[in-house]
Amino acid sequence: MSxxxxxxxxxxxxxxxxxxxxxxFLVLPSVYLVGMAFLSSGPYGLPTLPLSLQSFRxxxxxxxxxxxxxxxxxxxxxxxxxxxATALVILLAYPxxxxxxxxxARWRPLMLLAIVVPSWTxxxxxSVGWMNIFAPGxxxxxxxxxxxxxxxxxxxxxxxxxxIVGLVYNFLPFMxxxxxxxxxxxxxxxxxxARDLFASPVAVFRHAVFPQTLPGLMAGIVLVAIPAFGMxxxxxxxxxxKATMIGNLVARQFAQASNWPLGAAGAMIMIAVTLIGLKVxxxxxxxxxxxxxxxx
Amino acid sequence: xxxxxxxxxxxxxxxxxxxxxxxxxxxxxxAVTLDVEAGEFFTLLGPSGCGKTTLLRVLAGLExxxxxxxxxxxxxxxxVPPHRRSVNTVFQSYALFPHRNVRQNIGFGLEMQGVPGAExxxxxxxxxxxxGIGTLLERDVAQLSGGQRQRVALARALVNExxxxxxxxxxxxxxxxxxxxxxxxLKRLQRRxxxxxVFVTHDQEEAMVMSDRIAVLNAGRIAQVDTPQGVYEAxxxxxxxxxxxxxxxxxxxxxxxxGVDTAIGRLDGDFAAGSHLLLRPEAIRLxxxxxxxxxxxxxxxxxxxxxxxxxxxxxxxxxxxxxASCANRGQPGHEVGETVEVGVSDRGTATLSD
Amino acid sequence: MSAGRLENGLRAFWIVLLVFLYAPLAxxxxxxxxxxxxxxxxxxxxxxxxxxLFRNEAIVAAxxxxxxxxxxxxxxxxxxxxxxxxxxxxxxxxxxSWLVWLIYLPVIMPDIVFGIAEMTFFVAINERLGILSPGLxxxxxxxxxxxxxxxxxxxxxxxxxxxxxxxxxxxxxYAGPWQRARFFLLPVLRPAILSSFLLAxxxxxxxxxxxxxxxxxxxxxxxIYIWSAIKKGVTPEVxxxxxxxxxxxxxxxxxxxxxxxxxxxxxxxxxGRRA
Numbered sequence: 001m002s003x004x005x006x007x008x009x010x011x012x013x014x015x016x017x018x019x020x021x022x023x024x025f026l027v028l029p030s031v032y033l034v035g036m037a038f039l040s041s042g043p044y045g046l047p048t049l050p051l052s053l054q055s056f057r058x059x060x061x062x063x064x065x066x067x068x069x070x071x072x073x074x075x076x077x078x079x080x081x082x083x084x085a086t087a088l089v090i091l092l093a094y095p096x097x098x099x100x101x102x103x104x105a106r107w108r109p110l111m112l113l114a115i116v117v118p119s120w121t122x123x124x125x126x127s128v129g130w131m132n133i134f135a136p137g138x139x140x141x142x143x144x145x146x147x148x149x150x151x152x153x154x155x156x157x158x159x160x161x162x163x164i165v166g167l168v169y170n171f172l173p174f175m176x177x178x179x180x181x182x183x184x185x186x187x188x189x190x191x192x193x194a195r196d197l198f199a200s201p202v203a204v205f206r207h208a209v210f211p212q213t214l215p216g217l218m219a220g221i222v223l224v225a226i227p228a229f230g231m232x233x234x235x236x237x238x239x240x241x242k243a244t245m246i247g248n249l250v251a252r253q254f255a256q257a258s259n260w261p262l263g264a265a266g267a268m269i270m271i272a273v274t275l276i277g278l279k280v281x282x283x284x285x286x287x288x289x290x291x292x293x294x295x296x
Numbered sequence: 297x298x299x300x301x302x303x304x305x306x307x308x309x310x311x312x313x314x315x316x317x318x319x320x321x322x323x324x325x326x327a328v329t330l331d332v333e334a335g336e337f338f339t340l341l342g343p344s345g346c347g348k349t350t351l352l353r354v355l356a357g358l359e360x361x362x363x364x365x366x367x368x369x370x371x372x373x374x375x376v377p378p379h380r381r382s383v384n385t386v387f388q389s390y391a392l393f394p395h396r397n398v399r400q401n402i403g404f405g406l407e408m409q410g411v412p413g414a415e416x417x418x419x420x421x422x423x424x425x426x427x428g429i430g431t432l433l434e435r436d437v438a439q440l441s442g443g444q445r446q447r448v449a450l451a452r453a454l455v456n457e458x459x460x461x462x463x464x465x466x467x468x469x470x471x472x473x474x475x476x477x478x479x480x481x482l483k484r485l486q487r488r489x490x491x492x493x494v495f496v497t498h499d500q501e502e503a504m505v506m507s508d509r510i511a512v513l514n515a516g517r518i519a520q521v522d523t524p525q526g527v528y529e530a531x532x533x534x535x536x537x538x539x540x541x542x543x544x545x546x547x548x549x550x551x552x553x554x555g556v557d558t559a560i561g562r563l564d565g566d567f568a569a570g571s572h573l574l575l576r577p578e579a580i581r582l583x584x585x586x587x588x589x590x591x592x593x594x595x596x597x598x599x600x601x602x603x604x605x606x607x608x609x610x611x612x613x614x615x616x617x618x619x620a621s622c623a624n625r626g627q628p629g630h631e632v633g634e635t636v637e638v639g640v641s642d643r644g645t646a647t648l649s650d
Numbered sequence: 651m652s653a654g655r656l657e658n659g660l661r662a663f664w665i666v667l668l669v670f671l672y673a674p675l676a677x678x679x680x681x682x683x684x685x686x687x688x689x690x691x692x693x694x695x696x697x698x699x700x701x702x703l704f705r706n707e708a709i710v711a712a713x714x715x716x717x718x719x720x721x722x723x724x725x726x727x728x729x730x731x732x733x734x735x736x737x738x739x740x741x742x743x744x745x746x747s748w749l750v751w752l753i754y755l756p757v758i759m760p761d762i763v764f765g766i767a768e769m770t771f772f773v774a775i776n777e778r779l780g781i782l783s784p785g786l787x788x789x790x791x792x793x794x795x796x797x798x799x800x801x802x803x804x805x806x807x808x809x810x811x812x813x814x815x816x817x818x819x820x821x822x823x824y825a826g827p828w829q830r831a832r833f834f835l836l837p838v839l840r841p842a843i844l845s846s847f848l849l850a851x852x853x854x855x856x857x858x859x860x861x862x863x864x865x866x867x868x869x870x871x872x873x874i875y876i877w878s879a880i881k882k883g884v885t886p887e888v889x890x891x892x893x894x895x896x897x898x899x900x901x902x903x904x905x906x907x908x909x910x911x912x913x914x915x916x917x918x919x920x921x922g923r924r925a
Contacts, residue, residue, distance in 0.1 A: 011741035015749070018734030018798050022752050025795045026764075029771035030755070033763070036770060096667055099660045113903055118671050120852040120899045122873045123859075125892040128880065129674025132681060132889070137690035169674070230760020232859050237880065247762040254766050254863070264770075267763040274758055358818050378821040391819035394812075395837040405823035408833070452823070 037264035047260050055265035071249065075269070078245040081160070082229040085167035089175045089224050090217070092168070097179035097216075101186070112180065119173045127166055127237040134162050134238070158240035166234035171227065175220035182216025211289060218285045225281075226274055246270055307369030307382075307459035307492055308334040309355065314364035316350055324350040326516035327364070332494060332509075334369075337486050339495045339503040341527075342513035343539065348496045349388075351513070352462050355494060356385050369459050379408070384453035385462040388469075390445045392437040398424075398448050399433040405456040423455040426485070443474045450482075460492045467502065479505050500540050504528060512536045529576070530646050537574050537648055544575040544618045548647065560613045563591045565642030572648045577608065577621035579644020582630070585622075586639030595638045597630050611638060675896050682889035689889070699890040709875060709891065715786060716871040716895075719861070720854040723793035727850045730794065731801025732843060736835070738802065739809040753799040765863035768792045772864060784866030792864045793857065797850040804849065808842035844909050851902065855895070 037055055042048030061068050100111045118126065133140050134156035145152045156162055186209070194208040232247040239245075246266060253263025309332040316325040324347045332338045340348040353359040354366060357378035366373045368383060384405065392401050402420040411419075424430045427447045432440065440448065446466055453461055463482075467475045483506050486493045497503050503510050504524040511521045512532075520532035531537035534545070548571060550557040555564035558573055567573065586592050595618065599610035607629055611618045620638070630636055681689045685696035703709050738750055756764060768788070775782045782788055820834045836843075858873045865874055872891055879888045 007741065011737060011743070014733040014737030015741065015743070015746075018730045018737075018802060019746075019749050019752070021730060021795060021798060022755070025768070025771075025791055026755055027752065029767040030759075032771050032774060033767045092667065095660060095663050099664050102660075109907070113907060114668060115671065117899065117903045118675060120856060120902065121675065121892075121896050122856055122876075124873045124876050124880075125678065125895055126674060128876065128888060128892055129678045131880070132677040132689040133674060135689050137688075169670070172671070226758055227760060230762050232762045247760060250766065251762055254769065260770065263766060267766060270760055270763055271758075274760065278758065356818075356822055358821065378818070379824045379826055383822075385819070385822045387815040387819055389813050389815045391813055391815035393816065393819070393834065393838070395840075404820075404825075404833070408824040408826075408829050456823070 033264050033267055036261055037268050039261045041259045041261045044258055047264075055259075055261040058259075058262055059265050059269065074244055074249050075246055075273075077243070078229055078247075079273070081163060081167065081243070081245060082225055085164055085171070085228050086221060086225045088164070088168045089172050090220070092172060093175035093179050093220065096172075097176050097183050100176075100180055101183035112177070115176050116173045119170065123170065123233045124237070126169060127234055130162060130166055130169070130238060131157060157238045158243070160239060160243040162238035163235055163243040166238045167228050167231060170231075170234060171224040174223035174227075175217075178216040178219040178223065179213060180216075182213040186212050214285065214289050218281065221281060222278065225277060229274060229277070230270060246273075308332060309338075309460060309492065309494070310367040311351070311355075312365045312367075314351070314354060314361040314366060316347075316354060316359060316361050323516050325354070325361070328513075328516070328518055330511060330518060330521065332492060334492055335490045337483065337493045337495065337506060337508045339497060339507035339510045340513060341497060341500060341503040341510050341539070342519075343498055345515075346513040347516040348498075348513050349464055352385070352464055352494060352496050355460070356383055356462055357381050358385075382456075382459040383462060384456050384458040384460075385464065386446075386449045386453050386466045388464045388466065390449040390466075392440075392445055392448055392452075394437060396437070397433070398429065398435050398437060398440070401437060401448055402433075402452045402455050404452065409456075419455050420451075423451045427451040427454070428481075442470050443478065446470065446478065450485075454489070454491075458491070460494060463493060463495045465496055465498070468497070468499075475502075482506065512539060514539075531574070531648060534572060534648050534650050537646075542574055542576065544577060544580070545648070546573040546575065546616055546618075547571065548573055559616050560618075561591075561593050563640065563642075565590070565645075567642055567645070568647045570647030570649045574646045574648050575618060575640055576644050577619045578606075578623075579640065580611075580618060580620035581639040582609070582620060582622055582636050583627075586637045589639040589641040591641065592637055592639045594635055597632050597634045597636060600630065600632055602629075609636075611636070613638070678889050678892045679896060682886060682893040684886055684889075687886055689886075699886040702887055703890050703894075708870070709872075712870045712872045712875040713894075715869050716855075716873075719786060719789050719793060719869075719871060720851055723790045723797060723854050724847060724850040726790070727794045727797035727801050728843065728847050731798040731846065731850070732805050732839070734798065735802035735805030736809065736839075739806050753802055756796045756799050761857070761859040764796060765792075765860040768795070768860065769863040784864060784869070786866075786869045788864045788866070789861055789869055789871075792860050793854050796857075796860065797853055800853060801846040801850055804846040805839060805842050808839055812838065841909075845906075848902065848906050848909070852899075855899065855902075 036047045038051050038053070039047040040050060040052045040054055059071055061071050096115065100108055100115075103111060132138070135141065136153055136155035138155070141150065141155045144150045144156055145154070150156060190208045190212065191204060194204045199207060229245075230247045231245055232251055235243055235245045235248050236251075246269065250263050250266035250270065253259045253266065309330070311328055311330040314325055314328045315323055317323040326347075328347070328351060330351075340351055342348045350359060354361050355368070357373065357376060357380075368381070373381065393404065396404065399417075399420055402424060403416040406416045406419065420433070421430070424433055427450050429444060429447045429451060432444060432448070437445065437448065446469075449466065466482075467478055470478065479502060482493075495503075495506065504527075507524055509521060509523055510527050512519045512527060512535075514535050519536050520527055522530070522532075527536065528540050531540055531542070537545070546558045546560055548556050548558050548567075551567060551569060555562060556567050556573065563573070581589060593613060595611035595613040597609050598612050598617070601608040601610075604624070606621050606623055609620045609622070609630060611620055618638070677689070680692070682699060683695050683697070684692050685694040685698065734753075738753075743749060768791075769784075772782045772784060772788050776784075782791075816834070816838075817830070820830050825833060858877065861871055862874055862877065865871070872895060876888050876891055879885060
């Protein structure tokens with residue numbers, strides 16, 4: 001009996017502070033935000049009774065002037081830019097992770113650190129770096145103009161191109177790390193067996209390497225795509241109006257435009273799309289790996 | 297210098313009607329009663345899931361029994377946590393502390409008991425010498441081989457001079473040669489220290505080589521407690537017989553004062569009551585040897601396995617298959633397909649029930 | 651033959667990748683020493699922007715806020731998160747086992763949603779109770795909230811990677827509860843605690859969005875200062891502040907190298923008493 005009570009006391013001592021913190025400062029605010037989405041917008045855009053679905057209707061594009069597709073475009077663009085950036089990140093991360101895993105063991109921590117360190121600087125600073133590079137008159141911008149990709153005297157930002165570069169730059173490490181972990185555990189005998197059985201390099205990758213690195217790839221996609229979809233800073237600094245994502249739309253409701261319930265509804269859509277994305281990824285992972293769980 | 301510090305009154309163990317269940321489901325231990333004498337090498341033998349490890353953990357104090365009592369050295373262990381019991385364990389995984397080197401691993405228990413540093417060093421050195429790792433003291437545990445880890449785990453437990461040492465399949469992770477070597481060494485060490493060892497294994501040969509007595513467990517119950525010879529030659533039931541590696545079981549149809557009627561024919565002799573006759577392979581005689589015993593019949597050789605010192609023959613006797621093991625003493629062997637004369641007597645046999 | 655070509659190709663790719671990763675940072679550092687206000691042409695070396703920076707009280711205050719926010723939130727998060735990671739490993743939570751899933755909430759929640767949820771919640775509480783007015787306090791709370799899960803996951807993962815019999819071996823070898831914590835748990839978890847400290851610190855340094863939404867007028871941090879400055883166009887002064895932050899990140903990176911290669915694994919400590 002006293003043993004049990006002591007157990008409970010120890011459990012409370014260890015679990016309670018963290019659990020309370022998360023409950024009070026994360027779960028409660030989330031619940032409040034969800035509630036807010038179903039309120040009406042009052043003076044100064046603050047939430048007020050009565051309950052209504054007005055915010056969701058507005059989000060879908062129904063305003064005073066009839067239906068406009070602006071918000072819908074923003075949502076589609078968010079998904080599209082997320083997918084594009086994630087695909088590019090995968091293309092860069094695969095060879096990088098493989099290369100690191102083939103170096104002598106003493107070099108690997110340093111190489112991984114080299115990949116990770118830029119992501120430790122602040123998001124804003126990373127974007128400032130690209131603003132410097134893409135500004136009008138810089139060598140990179142001049143080169144782009146010379147090739148006829150941009151108008152002369154125009155910088156490369158703000159643009160959708162700059163946003164994609166920024167997204168790839170921000171999230172590359174989150175793909176390299178899990179892929180590297182997968183490559184490090186790679187069973188090379190499977191690769192040799194494939195070679196022994198007359199597999200071409202492409203077939204070796206397809207049948208011996210890819211299935212083994214799939215869990216790392218899936219983890220990487222989760223780590224890259226979720227924050228990319230919710231991106232605010234990069235789109236705000238490097239993108240113009242044509243590259244805005246749903247995160248910017250939501251943020252605007254709490255800053256300039258001031259319509260809190262609308263913003264809360266937008267946030268709910270973001271969470272919903274994120275969860276749907278996870279579900280799709282999970283099914284895809286299961287299909288690719290022959291019914292094994294590889295995501296979450 | 298070394299040994300004398302370890303000589304110590306070994307302690308007896310008494311386990312009385314101990315029952316233990318996990319979650320819902322069958323009990324892991326079902327009213328187990330057991331006596332281990334002081335200074336004995338006692339083995340708990342059984343297949344995985346039979347409760348042998350649970351019983352060991354109850355002795356260590358890592359599990360509390362649901363009912364029943366445990367006494368060590370005449371003292372009840374009810375409510376005594378592991379760190380207050382003079383019992384130490386050599387774990388199956390060895391459980392060496394990764395953040396400490398060999399010396400620090402060995403000294404851990406003494407350090408926790410507040411033994412002065414100089415004495416820890418001295419006793420660690422002595423026990424390391426005794427277990428053959430005297431030169432490895434400053435090594436990292438990650439650098440050790442399987443056999444060395446096993447020795448460190450043993451030294452780490454022994455250095456505390458416990459009343460009882462518990463060993464949970466400590467040799468199962470090692471390869472065959474090293475394993476045979478360590479079995480002998482462990483046995484010698486136990487005799488030298490006069491300490492009570494309770495040893496858990498699923499390997500019946502290992503149990504027979506090492507133990508003074510063996511308890512065979514089946515589904516949470518004790519099936520038999522006896523000396524290795526007793527368990528092997530007179531198994532209490534079919535389960536124990538099968539587990540000890542026997543395969544020659546002949547159903548008994550009828551028994552009378554002069555013998556038994558069986559599936560392989562009438563056998564004369566003094567047989568106890570039971571449903572099956574157990575014929576030990578080395579007690580089945582062939583050819584000229586067979587003529588020295590009263591019960592003889594013909595059988596066909598269906599398989600022959602040459603094992604160096606012995607040759608094993610698989611024999612078809614009607615519906616029954618028997619395994620015979622013959623010492624190779626230069627006599628001509630038998631080919632597959634040959635018919636041979638087989639003899640059995642009431643010695644080298646036992647009768648069993650389910 | 652083709653293996654050698656693949657090797658060369660990969661090496662070239664690696665170098666290009668490093669250029670891609672470090673060019674934006676290098677450009678920021680480079681132009682922070684520019685004598686003119688341009689990020690297209692370097693006119694000469696000058697420290698004038700740094701002088702301006704340290705004369706600007708707002709920037710010095712922002713620097714202080716940044717350091718205080720990062721350190722305080724990280725220390726709190728490591729303690730709370732470490733205990734949580736251990737508690738989840740060690741105890742049966744029974745009917746509370748759903749709590750474990752809460753840990754993943756900040757991982758799947760976009761920053762921006764997290765930020766506005768915190769902000770609207772603090773505003774609501776502040777209106778009714780008068781506490782939690784926006785400032786360093788609310789920022790620390792918000793940072794700790796997103797740091798705690800990562801710390802808990804790291805510590806928990808380390809515990810899960812340990813042989814469970816180690817805990818029993820400790821118990822078996824006469825260690826009482828406090829001795830188990832002091833002589834086993836803390837030393838064994840040391841690498842995980844250190845790396846979770848570094849992770850929490852970098853999460854805090856990297857964050858802009860959550861700070862931006864939970865900050866008050868007096869609690870501007872460097873990233874927030876930079877943000878409002880860029881809205882007026884990138885100036886060399888912004889580059890100078892960014893350079894300072896990049897420098898400090900490289901310092902953290904250097905320390906993390908020391909942690910990885912320095913005395914971590916099975917070094918002999920003072921426990922190794924010799925007669």
